[in-house]
Amino acid sequence: MKKLVLLVISLALNFTVNAQTDTTTQDLGEVLIRENRIQLPFSKQSRNISLVSKLQIETSPARSLPEVLSFVPGLDIRQRGVTGVQADISIRGGSFEQTLMLLNGIKLSDPQTGHHIMNIPVPLVNIDRIEVLKGPASRVFGQNAYAGAINVITELNDKRYARVQGYGGDFGMKGLNFAGSLPVGNYKQNLAISYDDSNGHWYNSDYQVSNIFYEGGVDLNEKNSLKGMIAYTDRDFGANGFYSSSFPDQWESVQTTLASLSHTVTLENFYLNTRGYFRRNQDEYVLKRNEPAFYQNFHTTDVFALEANGNFKTKLGTTGFGIETRKESIESTNLGNRERTIAGIFLEQMVNFGTKVDLRAGVYSNYYTGYGWKHFPGAELGFQATKELRLYSGYGISFRIPTYNDLYYQGPTNIGNDQLVPEQAKNFELGAKWSKSGFFAELVYFNRSTDNLIEWTRPDADTPWQPQNFSEVKFNGVEASLNYRVSPNSSKFRIKEFMLSYNYINIDLINQPGIETRYALTALKNQVIGGVLLGIGQKLEWNTKMRYLERMSQDPYFLLDMRVDYNRTGKLGFFAEASNITDTDYMEAGTVQMPGRWFRAGFMLNLE
Template sequence: MQKKTLLLIISWSLGGLMAQAQDSTLNPVTVSASLSQQRASETGRNITIIPGDRFNKLPVHSLDDLLRYVPGVEIQARGPMGSQSDIVLRGGTFQQVLVILDGMRLNDPNTGHFNSYIPIAPAEIERIEVLKGASSAIYGADAVGGVVYIVTKTFAARMGQKSTKVTAGAKAGQYGLWGADAGVVYSNNRLHLAGGVLRNQADGVQQRGTTGYFNNTTASVSANYWLSPSWRIAYRFAYDTRDFAAQNYYTTFLSDTAGEKVTSRWHQVHIGYEKNRASFSVDGAFKSVTDGYAFNKLSAANSSVSKLFQWRLLYGYRFSKHSNLAGGVNFLEKKIASNDRGHHNLYQVSPFVSLTQKLWEGFTMRPSLQWVYFENITAELVPQLDLSQQAGDWQLRGSVGKTIRDADFTERYNNYNKALVTSGRVGNPDLRAERSLSYEVGGDWFRKEKLKVSATFFQRFHQRLIDYSTTAYADMPRKTNLSPTGTYALAKNVAEVNTTGFETDAQYIHDFGQGHKLTAGAGLVWLSSSSSDSTPSFYISSHAKFLTNFSLIYEYGDLLVSVTGLYKQRQEQQAAAINAALSRDYFLMNAKVQYGFFHNMLAVYAQVDNMFDRQYSDLLGTPMPGSWFMGGVQLRWKR
């Protein structure tokens, strides 16, 4: 109890220092909630927005590292520095968070474990918007717990901007760590170019009885050209590869000494028109992911290639300053070719419409509706209503909506194509799409341009939740390639899961002038989930019951000091076969000290991750590193 009290004090002291009218830094324009530009406070939703430059200021190494310290976000990491992480919002499963890059969805049709492999170099990111709660009426399937929406500098650029910015960095540290990042952003009236690379690798991280490794690289380039003041075209290509030791990432077997390599290629195109009150855009993207996984040196490797084709037509019209309409249609085609899961494909079409209407001063409502048609699966009609009312320094908000999620190819066909399966997780082709009803009520308090405090109560009533549950051989629906003596976890629709939670977060920004600035944020989440299934399903028992995370950046002249931390409580778990356990809780803190030269064009820094050397795991059997010391240099130039 003393530890929890201490964490509460730390979190709120970082988020709520000296409170002094609402400004665009704490209440910025967002696109994630309504597909059109709108102040965050008017959306009726709890949205946290992280500027892209936060990446190089905080002690983080990858985008999942950065998200780990965003208020309300739980990251369940299997390995360090982008090896593999699951993104969890409001107690959902890791497949129930939708990740979007400049309007195009990134969620992989093979497995949600790949959703944190975001193919964009940090140098290209303008901002990250985290929209918490039901969003299927806007974005369709998978947006159950929320949406992580990434906006990049190139695709967000406006005509007339002129600037050049170059960044580069290198680091080295314990466990054979070395890494590098670089980026360039160029704008000249009509033409906007950007590109970057991020590299992390190490070979000394200890796993159970062996030494782990990771070699992770992300590179991306993009261009945006304004053909006229009304028309523009943009294109991006990205390459991402993660090569890592994956021992016990997916099993708790003693014989598991797995290794895995996941390589992604991403193409994206945008054609946009905007004039007077109307806007129109055509967006397309193609994603190809190659996954090679070997359970151990004696087993045959699983090899899968998944592909995602998608198009979106979006039309917007502003009737007046009080009324705005957005509508369009999404088209998806998902494919997989796998020696483990077989060859499958699925189409999805979903028209949608959303109206933003201000009825009186300070009051905004937004009804939205999407019809999602799955090939060979029952279509779903998905409505939602968001409300917001300003009252002085307060913004009161509420939302109610339906959400849906269809099974990925792993949930449907895992171990389906093998000759003999003696144990492990087994897919189920007969899974039905999840559906749930969610509602939330909350408010935001703004205090004199420096402080924003938010609080939200929410509930989600889930039907047919898809999760793995231990199932006896006699009860398996398909026994063709199963052993009668095997132990299996079957993917199935859990009858009912209800989640209740409360989240509160604070952001504090104080620019004292003359290079003296403090930026802090903190969040607290309490969660409770109950299931009608007699045997608790795997992921429902894995999410945090209590979570607080925080970050702080202090800048004074040439000096920068930053801290990130989190405290998590969850259900204890044991795996006797591999002598592994999940503790009831853990506290983690990282720190970075940086000093700049030549007006901060060149900077050197020292950093320590897990500064208290806490032994912990987010998922059973996957220990994370202890204290990790490193240092590096950063170069910044702009004109």
């Protein structure tokens, strides 16, 4: 910890001290959504997409990415402990295996298990924004984007700056984060480092998390650019109740490495990005922390991928195209040594019919070792009824193959099933977006009809869990949201942001007599999220967040969180935040008891 403090201070001193500008004036309606081929402004999208801005990230009462995402409508975040040391993400009632995480368009799917997709080696302080695409995204991102996709975006900056954050709080929590940009001539580069640890909020829930993230890029000329990234995260944690309530002394250590290199060609009517990336995840799991020999697993998964994505414009509209190949392998003391190859071809077309109607349609053709070729068509139709009102509908096919844990795991409380077949779904949504004078409202209905849904089951508490295929499971839901955002003004007391959302999901999977299901019947049924960010004077901000959640077959609960910032964008700022102010007794995942009321406070040092 002392070495990290010295490193952060030395890096920060390389920058000239100036005030940092705020980011609240960003027009999110014009933000380009970072899909890998056809990129459209947020306001022109015919999809249900949520944007989380840098302002929202910085002012949320949250110390981790999962905690930030817990305030996004339609997302069900299942944390195992505080600050998201491990967390699962569900979108529209889907399982944690049915969500695709991306970092700057790079897929972070893990062939071992979806429990590892949130091992993102980027400190929160370095994230520029988050794009959440809800609904089928297989046509856009490939097979793992079954129920939706979340793309974490970082940006290279052409200005020199640095930011240091430190905090401490209940449960012996402490953390230090650094993010900086140091352009050299035409070369832009970012570096971010973070360290967090805690004694834990209950027995055997201590953790240590370290991240280091570096990205750099250079414009070779007006048409060509190169960009590279390398990142690493190391997390060790007590895993009481993470996978079984029968063994409170579980422990896990996970290290994730990510590296990529990309080249982009940009012409007047042509765009092409080629990219190669590598992801390694190492996982050590111990059933009894102080007796490793009792039961211990080591897993190492490697993913090598090459892909090319682009678009070109003609009189017929914009054509998007892409190709990818990926090799996934695992060396495991439990799952064995295995590998599989994935290949995919993308093709889509965007056509405008006059000034009000647009159609975007395409197909993703996918090859998987053992399953052959599968094809996932999809389309979105948009109608700009007025300047303020946009109507849209969409249809798409989703597909997901089982993970290695689904197929081969052998343990005291969980057993895989090598007879599983891939799950597939037909998706339909109908929505409306309205935007005017800082207000944004959206209403969406969605339907997902799943075939061969993969769900873990057991006949009784004495029998290990094992995944099975369920046929023809239907999901229906409604999402309604209202947001209000204003530009900075000189008023002493003002509402800077306001949001309120409601989500309802119905699943027709009924628990069969004598069979207990693990995940599907704990999906969200009702969710209400509200928040208001107040500006008091020119330096004080007060953010209040509330959540009401009811999952199927579980009691509902209410959470209230707050954060106060002083001089957040100045040279030296301070913050204090509190979570679960109502001291609610609740669980999000498995049998992990979440903490009651807890507090953190810290500082921000902005250098430029």
